[in-house]
Amino acid sequence: MSKALSLKDLNLRVLAVDDEPANLRVFEQIFEAFGAKVTAVGGGREALALLEFDPFDVLLVDIHMPGVTGLELMRLLRTSSFPSCEAPAIAVTADVYSYRRSDYLRLGFDDFLSKPVPVVGLVETVRRLAASSRRERTSSPSPHWAAQELGAV
Template sequence: MNESTAKNATALRILLVEDNPTNQKVALLLLKKLGYEADVVNNGLEALTTLRQHFYNIVLMDIQMPEMDGLTATRQIRTEFLPPQSPWIIAMTANAMKGDREACLEAGMNDYIAKPVRKELLIQALELATARCHDLHA
């Protein structure tokens, strides 16, 4: 990561939506190693509540969660938060079967990463998200 990427990383507000404590720890550690920080909530309902209270550039969204799943939460976010307040949503899911990526994109997600998350793919997704977020807010 170069100096300008590091500056972008600290300027971004990331929300991790993940119900599994182990997956939360792994994701937060990986993000930290890449120079990012994130807030964490446990499901889609908590994500909506948090997004109503704080602006986030990027949401890393699990799909299968209690209370409200990631697809439902994403559809609600897309209805409630219009650009430029709408976050860039990246699916981070173990759902890696044929059609899962398409379902995530159809729900309104911007990108998709299968679990277990590979560092290189997360870097690519965050760089794309950063570029798009800066374009939207420029």
């Protein structure tokens, strides 16, 4: 496995949030195979409970979930003082019609991948986001702006 496709050297903690158990199993297998530690949770409420106290390096967030949706999760996280409030986040969804990539970036995500998520694309995206500090990225607005925009979309 080439270093470009490995995550082992980054020693990452990834939080995968999806209401479909099969998707969580796939994400767990991918991240474990490429050398990242992954925690998988089945919804936004569970994710918030973890994020309140535990730091994660990268978040993988499904958009359409019952209860706290991925968009609501991001709004709450980005306006919080949680340890991972500025962690890079990737929106994942099979719904490619409701929002565009630029909408997700405006709402506080750092990137977007459509389901089914391509393995190489996921690993490359996680590596790129984890390797750059949030301060260096200019594509995402401040958390305050993202919270305001959420109601407008």
